[in-house]
Amino acid sequence: MRMYSEKVMDHFRNPRNVGEIPDADGVGTVGNPVCGDVMAIYIKVKDDRIEDIKFKTFGCGAAIATSSMITELAKGETLEEAMKITRADVADELGGLPPIKMHCSNLAADAVHEAIKDYRKRRGEG
Amino acid sequence: MDYGAASPVDPRVLEAMMPYFSDSFGNPSSIHSRAFEAQSAMKTAREQVASLIGAQPGEIVFTSCATESNNLALIGGATRYRSRGSRIVVSNIEHISVLNACKELSKQGFEIKYVPVDRNGIIKLDVLEELVDDETVMVSIMAANGEIGTIQPIKEAAEIAHGHGALFHTDATAAAGKIPLGVEGGVDLMTVSSTNLYGPKGVGALYVGKGLRMRPLMIGGGQENGMRSGSENIPGIVGMGKAAELAEEEMEHEAVRLTRLRDGLIRGITEAVPESYLNGHPTKRLPNNANIRFSYVEGEALILSLDELGIQVSSGSACTSKTLEPSHVLLAIGLRHEEAHGSLVFTLGKGNREEHVEYVIGQMPVVVRRLRSMSPLTPEELR
Numbered sequence: 001m002r003m004y005s006e007k008v009m010d011h012f013r014n015p016r017n018v019g020e021i022p023d024a025d026g027v028g029t030v031g032n033p034v035c036g037d038v039m040a041i042y043i044k045v046k047d048d049r050i051e052d053i054k055f056k057t058f059g060c061g062a063a064i065a066t067s068s069m070i071t072e073l074a075k076g077e078t079l080e081e082a083m084k085i086t087r088a089d090v091a092d093e094l095g096g097l098p099p100i101k102m103h104c105s106n107l108a109a110d111a112v113h114e115a116i117k118d119y120r121k122r123r124g125e126g
Numbered sequence: 127m128d129y130g131a132a133s134p135v136d137p138r139v140l141e142a143m144m145p146y147f148s149d150s151f152g153n154p155s156s157i158h159s160r161a162f163e164a165q166s167a168m169k170t171a172r173e174q175v176a177s178l179i180g181a182q183p184g185e186i187v188f189t190s191c192a193t194e195s196n197n198l199a200l201i202g203g204a205t206r207y208r209s210r211g212s213r214i215v216v217s218n219i220e221h222i223s224v225l226n227a228c229k230e231l232s233k234q235g236f237e238i239k240y241v242p243v244d245r246n247g248i249i250k251l252d253v254l255e256e257l258v259d260d261e262t263v264m265v266s267i268m269a270a271n272g273e274i275g276t277i278q279p280i281k282e283a284a285e286i287a288h289g290h291g292a293l294f295h296t297d298a299t300a301a302a303g304k305i306p307l308g309v310e311g312g313v314d315l316m317t318v319s320s321t322n323l324y325g326p327k328g329v330g331a332l333y334v335g336k337g338l339r340m341r342p343l344m345i346g347g348g349q350e351n352g353m354r355s356g357s358e359n360i361p362g363i364v365g366m367g368k369a370a371e372l373a374e375e376e377m378e379h380e381a382v383r384l385t386r387l388r389d390g391l392i393r394g395i396t397e398a399v400p401e402s403y404l405n406g407h408p409t410k411r412l413p414n415n416a417n418i419r420f421s422y423v424e425g426e427a428l429i430l431s432l433d434e435l436g437i438q439v440s441s442g443s444a445c446t447s448k449t450l451e452p453s454h455v456l457l458a459i460g461l462r463h464e465e466a467h468g469s470l471v472f473t474l475g476k477g478n479r480e481e482h483v484e485y486v487i488g489q490m491p492v493v494v495r496r497l498r499s500m501s502p503l504t505p506e507e508l509r
Contacts, residue, residue: 003238018500033464033503036424040502056502060426064500082422110277 005095008065015064017071019054026122028114030107035058037063041070041111045119050074050082055111063108066090079116086110090101127486128438129414129475130272130300135365136324136476142368143326146361154358164360172369175331178370179298179316180308187332187340187350188363192299192319193223194343196353199295199315200227204236204263204339207293211261215239215287217249217278218457219271221297239464241267246407247276247459254286262292269307269316271449272300273423273455273471274406275415284312293338303373303383304412309333315340318370320362324476325369329362345488384413384474387452387483391472392416394487400508405469407455419469421463431493437486440471464503 004012021042027049037059044052053075055067074082087106091097092117097106146167147303154164172183185286189195189213204214216228218240228238239257241249249267258265270277280296287294291369295315298307303323309316316333320326332353334340339353388411395418396402405417425441432439461469472486498504 009430012427013434015500029502033467034462036463038466038502043350056500057190058501058503063424064427076300 001032003098003126004061004065006094008061008097011065011068011094015055015068017054017068017075018056019126020056021052021054024115026106026115026117026119028116029117030111031059031063033058036060037107039067039107039111041067041108041115043074043112043115043119045079048080049076049078049109051076053107053112060101062097062106065094066097066106066108067111069093070086070112074112079119082112083116085112127472127474127478127482128440129478130322130471130473131346131440132327133321133324133475134477136325136369136372138372139325139365139368140492143191143361143365146364154360166360167360167364167367168358169204171363171370174334174367174374175318177328178302178307179318179333180310181316181333182336184351185309185333185336187334187353188358188366189354190328190348190359191330191332191333192297192317192322193330194222195219195317195319195330196223196297196344197227198332198340199317200224200264200266201294202343202353203293203315203338204231205234206341207263208337210291211257211259211263213237213239213262213267214264214498215241215254215257215262215292216266217241218458219243219249219264219274219276219301220268221272224266224268225454236263236484243276243458245460246410247271247274247405247455249278249283249405251279251282251286254283258286258290258292260290262287262290264293264295266295266297269296269301269479270305270412271406271455272412272415272473273453274459275300275411276406276415277301277410277412280313281311284355286313300415302410303377304384304414305372306377309335314333314338320366320369321432323373324368326362326365329359329366331366351414357492373473380476381413384478387480388413388416389472390480391474391483392418393487394483395490398487402490402494405459405461410509414474416472416474417469418472419465421465421468422501422508423494425469425499428468428493431497432486432489435493436488437489440473441469454476 024042025045057067267283284294297317299319309479314335320329364469401421
């Protein structure tokens with residue numbers, strides 16, 4: 001199948017940072033099973049930076065690859081920097097996505113933003 | 127294992143077609159000797175296709191594909207016989223070319239009624255009985271569904287249609303060459319595809335019962351008894367004829383072989399993978415079709431994973447469709463969206479052997495386990 005770039009396939013085959021963080025400082029979940037995509041992002045925060053990040057995703061190849069890519073982009077970033085990562089950044093880093101996948105399966109950036117909001121809310125900053 | 131999407135042309139079919147691209151290139155409408163060769167080849171092809179479905183050669187109209195045949199039957203038939211009534215009754219698991227032809231007809235003032243199917247994908251005959259009335263011009267129920275494999279009771283459906291003077295059309299695209307089909311059972315119109323018979327693409331046929339006429343969709347020189355104008359695709363038609371002949375000869379043996387492989391595949395996968403289930407009827411299904419759903423994972427991710435292992439299949443998932451909607455067939459049998467997303471269609475064919483089935487059964491649990499380990503929907507005990 002050639003609908004995806006080699007980079008997307010690499011992240012699909014060998015996704016980075018899969019899993020859950022049991023004592024996460026923030027969790028962001030987006031999508032729903034009806035649409036075919038559910039992403040959960042878990043973050044550990046230290047000194048205002050994302051120290052650790054993991055994901056779990058139900059969805060198509062693009063959904064899994066974007067989840068994997070966002071964990072690489074966000075890891076080590078400050079929360080402020082991570083809030084600025086866009087869906088387009090994720091798609092660009094993956095060498096592009098098929099147009100039809102840009103909206104439905106490119107939710108990973110939103111999931112990270114939700115996780116950060118969750119963290120801030122827990123700290124009473126939200 | 128994706129023969130339902132497209133089948134390779136049988137080498138014997140290709141061989142039969144070859145001369146008609148170059149040496150025997152005549153237009154059957156001319157009157158010289160080359161034209162005669164073309165006429166004679168078309169006559170043979172018409173006989174071969176007719177024989178497969180128990181029809182007379184004069185009742186076969188060649189078209190460009192099954193979609194065109196369905197359009198000609200529905201639109202050409204309903205508009206031609208509009209004076210008989212304006213209601214059309216179809217099942218809700220018909221091919222998109224039937225459903226969209228009905229949408230077009232509804233714009234032209236026809237009233238479309240949809241017959242639901244049960245959990246196994248068999249049409250509800252009692253509901254059909256209620257929906258068909260004396261104002262019904264046509265009933266269209268597919269012979270078998272290409273996605274979930276379910277074989278429909280078309281003889282009973284045709285009786286209901288005829289009881290109210292309606293025409294009965296059946297789309298036999300997925301069924302022809304796989305199971306015995308006879309138009310004697312009361313079918314007025316039947317769609318047959320070439321590619322599903324291991325014939326070439328770009329050709330199809332519509333059986334139009336004796337005495338019936340369709341309003342043509344293509345207007346021109348009056349070929350195909352005035353129902354489908356345009357210079358004939360002679361190599362394609364010859365190929366479809368040969369494919370029909372081979373299908374008729376080999377169907378019985380091949381159906382036994384494929385049914386055994388199919389049942390082995392279904393049993394093997396559903397035993398090896400926890401929370402995997404067969405979609406469609408366990409026995410009233412095409413010999414070559416297995417449709418299995420896997421909880422907590424998505425179909426496109428399954429397809430990509432299997433493709434890496436050299437296994438080609440299809441899915442009813444929204445993520446593999448252009449519309450981002452899951453398969454209307456899977457929703458019609460009552461699956462929830464997330465269940466439809468996790469369904470795979472295996473369609474077996476001539477090239478499949480026991481070892482292929484064994485290989486798929488061996489790989490399936492590995493692929494599903496990997497994706498489930500990533501899925502937030504997977505319950506604890508399956509991780």
